[in-house]
Amino acid sequence: MPVAAPQTEYGDRELALTGEILRTVVGSGVHGIAIEGTDDHDEMGVFIEPPAYLMGLGKPSDHYVFRTQPEGARSGPGDTDLVIYSLRKYLRLATKGNPTALLPLYAPADTVLIVTPLGEELRRLVPAMLSQQAVRRFLGYLDSQLNRLVGRGPRRGTPNRPELVARFGYDVKYASHALRLAYQGREVARDGRLTLPMPEPERQRVLQVKRGEVRELGAVLDEIADVQSQVENLLAAGRTPLPAQPDLATVQEWCVEAHRRHWGWT
Template structure:
């Protein structure tokens, strides 16, 4: 029985909550947290596009699986996910979403050019939350990872978000943020993501770099959309304009990037890193 005048322990309160209201915590929690090599801020925070009081806080990390998970039969989910909000509930101001990938899964996604996971490699130092010597080595591997795969993936993500803005995607129209639609006539945050993807993809393809946080005209034009300072037709025009430029840059053959990652270098580093990590923990 709870004593008068004292709140019950948080663990007791959580234990009595319906499963549908519990925060999300799934995957290899103990393995991920005890073998983490790198974690950075991601999402709007690392892009420099967060608006105080409106955005949640996103983090992404990388961990090394155990020897038993990689060469034995121990189960592995290849990730750990923690969210303040329960499953199906949209994150909001003050909420934290954390995803930590196994090193093998992380590199598969990064080599495929996934825009979100690439930010871990290019996040500025003040956005780095965890970084071991192995994490530093992983970030130094970026030139062997980054390729035109990234440009193609940025373009694909842009197209997907554009289609959802127009309601022509098989997934339907954007389902979230009705308050933004009511205020501005469209989901300004979603539109700004589409524009950002195009601008960052264009930078990657034309320069071989990814600058974080974004700045200058790129930041200004994205934030005008995100704050609802331009109508939907103008936001869509900006998205379409950068889409044309990105597609042209992918086709013109002038990119400094290779067509695909240097998988020989990546695989050699991955094998050596697992062996060194396991030797260190034994």
């Protein structure tokens, strides 16, 4: 009898799936930069907890995770990574500008896997959630990718993908993620929105880096630094349509009402 491959799963699966109001593709697939045969498949969802978990003795359950790879193993081609956040945790992430958490709000229709009326309302709430904090988060995530790329910070040392370094001279995935975050941070700061999949020609440029077609790491680093500087100048000069902070009062009011309606309370 074949032995099932080890997987990673934690959180309350039934609770998350029965209360789900939104799920979309995230990751490279929604950015439009997936390369067939090299990328995994990422999904993110949002669920509403039952009242007993928030007001009774039940312990709050703020997320559920499922991965086809075992704990600690890298995902690869054909693997699926799924995370479903409770609405309260999701809204905390989104209002702080977490770049990945923002993706379900902008995911195009063909990448929306599950959506209820409350899920549609959540997606329409994005103007209250997006602020200059999000731009700062994009820059912060960009710096994290750069640190891994050039071996700075607490994760310095052996790269996660030495096979890419051996083949191309540097980790093209870290480089492409950093460049993507720079471009997207610029769009959010300049236009107050995020286009998915990425608009051209930025999408093609990121793909060139990811495919290893840009052989000089220095050229990529210079381009990232240039775009990053543009983003910082937009913020410093106040040339952004975004408010300094999210509209937390509006978000909280909707969050409370969404729970009441999901539970059938009037």
